[in-house]
Amino acid sequence: MxxxxxxxxxxxxxxxxxxxxxxxxxxxxxxxxxxxxxxxxxLNLAEDRRREKRIRERTAVLGAAVIAAGGHR
Missing domain, CATH: 1.10.10 (Arc Repressor Mutant, subunit A)
Incomplete structure (x- = not known):
């Protein structure tokens, strides 16, 4: 675009x-x-890096919660 x-x-x-x-x-x-x-x-590369870091961290937390709940069903 x-x-x-x-x-x-x-x-x-x-x-x-x-x-x-x-x-x-x-x-x-x-x-x-x-x-x-x-x-x-x-463009704000520093903000992009911070956002990507937060996404990675929260994805790891979500993955751990899924595993703790017995994984995908």
Whole structure:
């Protein structure tokens, strides 16, 4: 799925150091729409690693609970 022209414009400005409210004003978009675009397409590798670690930990807990309950039936 490709970015729309608006999404691409927002991300280009954001990556260029513009603040979200400046992007909103310059492109004539609602601030909440700009926020949604930036949150959707911004990469945060540290947060991704933390989320993956939590998933692994919780999967292990779930697996142990399944085994303790007698396994899959």
């Amino acid at each position: 490709a970015l729309s022209r608006t999404e691409a414009d927002v991300m280009l400005l954001h990556d260029g150091g513009f603040k979200r409210r400046e992007i909103s004003r310059d492109l004539g978009l609602k601030p909440s729409y700009v926020d949604a675009i930036v949150e959707r397409y911004s």
